[in-house]
Amino acid sequence: MATHLKNLSEYSPVNVADVSHKRFGIVVAEWNSEVTEALLSGATKTLQNYGAKTENIVIKRVAGSFELPLASQWLAQRADIDAVIAIGCIIQGETRHFDFIAQAVAEGIMQVGLKHNKPVIFGVLTTNNLEQALERAGGKHGNKGEEAAITAIKMIHF
Ligand SMILES: Nc1c(NC[C@H](O)[C@H](O)[C@H](O)CO)[nH]c(=O)[nH]c1=O
Numbered sequence: 001m002a003t004h005l006k007n008l009s010e011y012s013p014v015n016v017a018d019v020s021h022k023r024f025g026i027v028v029a030e031w032n033s034e035v036t037e038a039l040l041s042g043a044t045k046t047l048q049n050y051g052a053k054t055e056n057i058v059i060k061r062v063a064g065s066f067e068l069p070l071a072s073q074w075l076a077q078r079a080d081i082d083a084v085i086a087i088g089c090i091i092q093g094e095t096r097h098f099d100f101i102a103q104a105v106a107e108g109i110m111q112v113g114l115k116h117n118k119p120v121i122f123g124v125l126t127t128n129n130l131e132q133a134l135e136r137a138g139g140k141h142g143n144k145g146e147e148a149a150i151t152a153i154k155m156i157h158f
């Protein structure tokens, strides 16, 4: 369902388990930090709402989204991390660079989860412009960071 038809942050809290004894890794791209920091805030607050302790949320920052797969792998390989959330914001520019970055990042993050048999959540916005990104980072379309956190919790309790 297209995002504009559904608020990404609408979910039933009934089916979201407690994560007070779970540890999370979050990798955040610094490109478009106005957006990625809002996504990070949404993700961390949501994890804490379901019991995650602040000391059990490991946050690491990287330059851009292209670095997210490797950084996600560095966290996913840790025995003391139960799930990883990769946060980024890729915005279309004047060239085809967006296409290559977005495809590589999506594929790379997926492969990390499969390789390490551990939830590695794709919390990366891929938008046409900054307005669309802000709408999905706490605006009218919710916060994709919250969605990523809920997804991580549900996958841990698969
Ligand atoms: N244009 C965006 C980038 N570009 C940077 C790359 O992600 C990468 O850091 C660089 O190619 C060096 O490896 N990154 C984003 O996260 N968002 C963009 O819109």
Ligand SMILES: CC(=O)[C@@H](O)COP(=O)(O)O
Residues within 6 Å of the ligand: 090, 091, 092, 093, 094, 095, 096, 097, 098, 099, 101
């Ligand atoms: C996703 C990108 O790398 C892109 O924002 C860079 O912009 P441009 O295509 O104008 O170089």
